[in-house]
Amino acid sequence: MKLNINTDFTKFPRAVSVLPAGAAGATVPFGRAVLAHDERHLRRRAIELADGGKVLVDLPEPIALNDGDWLVLEDGRHVEIIAAPEDVYDIRARNAVHLTELAWHIGNRHLAAGIEANRIIILRDHVIKAMLEGLGATVTEVSEPFKPLRGAYSGHGAGHNHSHAEAHAHSHAEGHSHAHGESHSHSHSHAGHHHDHD
Template sequence: MITCSKLMPQGRGLASVLVKRASTITLDWDTRQKSRFDAVDSSQRQLGIFLPRGTVVRGGDVLVAEDGSLVRVEAAPQTVLRITACTEHGSPFDLTRAAYHLGNRHVPIELKPDHLKIEPDHVLADMLRAMHMTVVQVTESFEPESGAYGDHGGHSHDQSDTSQPHTHGPDCKHEH
């Protein structure tokens, strides 16, 4: 078994050609939330993943194996509920309201401009339908938000580092 104990979020810092050549593992959200798990990569190698506690693995992340090889993580398609505003008698604000109510229940949620995704839950589906939302079960990858204190694109809003002020706007010089 080959051990992987380093994670490079979204392969940052690696040449894209290296990431494209890397073997892959396809994992569902349940597994990607764990910091320790076993997997088999696309080259049929047995991998033991040992990351710091609390680490969440995202689709597009790259693991570094003990032998120096790279393993690209893909988010597996899984059953999720896709939630959209009712086109007949709803409004785009309804999606915001639904996200609020789901967040209030601490439900892992993926936010998109025109829909939300959550793991299947018939009680929540009924609640959303009562709010006149359209709820459909689909098979897609699931990448829920990391939460208020999670990673939001690889930079910190910690103001203790004053060597470079953090600004948003045309002179921001980093991606969001």
């Protein structure tokens, strides 16, 4: 939901913190918000709940919410975040090594990606689809909740957000040339978003 300059936010319950998926235990949520991938990246925004109610998310810093995370309201109630179904590609490879190679190419394009044992999930893009098929991947159009790995676009510091698919690719591609024409080694520390270049 887009913010309106005339909206009276004082009438909305306010969410002030986040609990990771599973941390709330057997707590019953006050409500659920079904959000697409890009809608789960937020700091201060009103969101609509499944029952039509609204909550003002007012967090101290931007965050990328995962499916199953919980927003904690000022009064202690909880709102569960549900990943909405989206139009995505189900990408399959010939074997584990081929899947890693595909992840490397996807990561070097800084695309948000869900990485599983036998497939990769990305948002649909016909140019990327053609590239992957050219690399021997089997690409199927499906509609399902998109759950990219945290860190793909976390909102913390422009220019320092690399997907975990990219990190995985860097760790397995020894002596590679970087996709942007650079040829250097990388030291990644995702906790502090620090990058050393030799």
